[in-house]
Amino acid sequence: DADVTQTPRNRITKTGKRIMLECSQTKGHDRMYWYRQDPGLGLRLIYYSFDVKDINKGEISDGYSVSRQAQAKFSLSLESAIPNQTALYFCATSDTLADYEQFFGPGTRLTVL
Amino acid sequence: AQSVTQLDSHVSVSEGTPVLLRCNYSSSYSPSLFWYVQHPNKGLQLLLKYTSAATLVKGINGFEAEFKKSETSFHLTKPSAHMSDAAEYFCVVSGFFSGYALNFGKGTSLLVTP
Numbered sequence: 001d002a003d004v005t006q007t008p009r010n011r012i013t014k015t016g017k018r019i020m021l022e023c024s025q026t027k028g029h030d031r032m033y034w035y036r037q038d039p040g041l042g043l044r045l046i047y048y049s050f051d052v053k054d055i056n057k058g059e060i061s062d063g064y065s066v067s068r069q070a071q072a073k074f075s076l077s078l079e080s081a082i083p084n085q086t087a088l089y090f091c092a093t094s095d096t097l098a099d100y101e102q103f104f105g106p107g108t109r110l111t112v113l
Numbered sequence: 114a115q116s117v118t119q120l121d122s123h124v125s126v127s128e129g130t131p132v133l134l135r136c137n138y139s140s141s142y143s144p145s146l147f148w149y150v151q152h153p154n155k156g157l158q159l160l161l162k163y164t165s166a167a168t169l170v171k172g173i174n175g176f177e178a179e180f181k182k183s184e185t186s187f188h189l190t191k192p193s194a195h196m197s198d199a200a201e202y203f204c205v206v207s208g209f210f211s212g213y214a215l216n217f218g219k220g221t222s223l224l225v226t227p
Contacts, residue, residue: 033214040122042203042217043157058214090157092215101147102207102215104157 004105023091119218136204
């Protein structure tokens with residue numbers, strides 16, 4: 001079984017809709033991250049969380065919110081989706097005692113029409 | 114602030130020839146550096162990492178990278194390309210003052226021709 005899972009894997013939605021992307025991990029890591037990938041831009045950090053009570057904005061947090069429901073779960077929400085949020089979204093985890101190597105989920109492909 | 118610059122957006126090599134993917138970094142402090150690979154329609158896989166130990170780092174699938182502080186470089190190499198190496202490669206920097214989040218380069222697309 002995968003250590004970092006993301007649901008859904010693909011989603012098509014319309015402008016203005018609220019969308020939630022979910023991430024779960026079984027690695028026991030304390031840190032979790034959300035990134036988005038756009039062609040030619042690499043991955044950019046949206047939000048990160050060091051533990052359940054510690055959530056921080058990343059480079060491109062506008063238009064997004066997150067919730068760390070438990071150590072193992074980290075959700076990303078788009079309150080009112082817009083077309084330029086069409087992208088591939090990755091969740092990642094890391095352990096503070098493991099050289100900060102991050103482990104990535106398989107990604108969620110989101111299309112906003 | 115920490116950042117990386119991947120000097121080539123596309124690299125094309127023939128199967129069996131060496132691969133060189135170039136990356137320069139910028140960091141005020143001792144960085145951790147990584148190379149990740151993404152095959153088409155796949156997630157991200159760690160190739161190798163540098164975290165202030167040996168400057169020559171060996172990774173999976175025959176890849177290696179050398180940390181050169183004087184040149185602020187962390188180039189990825191492989192002696193002999195295989196068709197299965199065709200993918201997108203990302204140079205990444207992480208560090209204490211960024212909350213250990215990863216700063217990705219824009220990627221280098223490696224094409225391997227027969």
